[in-house]
Amino acid sequence: MITHPWSFPWWIRGEHGCPRRTTRRIVVVLNPPKEVAMSTIGTTTSTWKVRPGTVGLWILQVFLAFQFVSAGLMKLAGNEVMIGMFTEIGAGQWLRYVVGALEVAGALGLLVPRLCGLAALGLTGVMAGAVVTNVFVLGYSPAIALGFLLVAGLIAWFRRTAIRELVAKVAS
Template sequence: MSETTAPAATTPSAAARSARSARTSVAGAATVRGRRARVALRALQVLLALFYAIPSALPKLIAHSSAAKTFDEMGWGSTGMYAIGLLELAGAIGLLVPVLQSAAATGLAALMVGAFVVQITVLDGQYAATPLILVVPLAYMAWARRSHNADLLRLLRRRG
């Protein structure tokens, strides 16, 4: 014969504690997932900021021969090279400043769309996929940090 056990009688306070415990564990799991997502996004922002500051903006700002040659081929000269380098550096810094993160990601994504167009129309198109690949995490970053746009607008209105 098999043994059967009757469910234990629960009091209203025990049921409330059980429900509260279940909600807390679900909320705790969501908090952990949210924290992990925020940390992963922040790590991505730091990596992209380093990428835009060092291997992307720096050669343009120090007029490295490879960057100067490319901008001369495009007909933009040193002025265009320095301008793009400054935009990339400003975007890299903006990715690290909380109130500027969404705007910086949007600006860098627009810059990458422009880089794609230049790669296709002016240059040989060999590296045309690179700017498009970079648009994906930048667009996600701009969307994920979109709440900072309201903070930025409030800050600008207060100063204006």
Template sequence: MTAVATTASTADRSGKVLNRTLWTLQILLGLFFIIASGLPKVFGEANAVRIFNEIGLGDWFRYFTGVVEIAGGIGLLVPRLSGLAAAGLSVTMVLAAATQAFIMGAPGLAPFPLVLAVLFAWLAYRRRDRIVVLRKMLSC
């Protein structure tokens, strides 16, 4: 009986530690994407403007990317949306890496967004139950 209680309490503790780790990562990445990544694009920070001019798609794409990153960052901070936001940001980071490597001709800059893509994919996997609940809510 003691072994069962010990195993259950160990599982509870490891689940709590994992949940705290996920929330810490979500908060840090969410704030990063809102403050350091999305807002400079939306407000026209000089470096962001230069980079998007090099891409050649115009200001609309810079604004669009900034809004997507801000929405993803906010979504990471909302429990119900965290899984879907992580999945969306994972796709966004894969596309950012492809842009760095193939459009901007800077493949050396692609690993950073790819690492973020893996982190977001892991977050989405760990929060997959929230994605399922959200899908069921929207299908009613």
């Protein structure tokens, strides 16, 4: 049995609220009723279709951006806990600066609509490295890093069409 693709729910069809999918209608009223009319010039009304999934995704992105900005700034500012952790890793303090800069850049990218998918994908890679480092080098629990990895991966998955469009634009 073959079903029509539009009969699937929005999360299966991939309609997750990328910027290109928003619809905008402009309604121009040339002759409004006299009771409402303030002038003879037309009135412009703009409506945006808001999807609950898009709002939820942006809430996740703002939450993740806040978390990564705070963690990245702690690494860049030289917090003693971060210095001790990266000393225990044994790769040198340069890695602390690189990871902190990647976290801050990824957090800022999460707040830019065109870059949010690519930023989430980059933060997924950073957090995959954090999970591996926590388990095999430090011996810590990877629960927090794994949670942030899953949230960043979820955002990257739902923004996958924006990632494809950005890569295609850069490649051409």
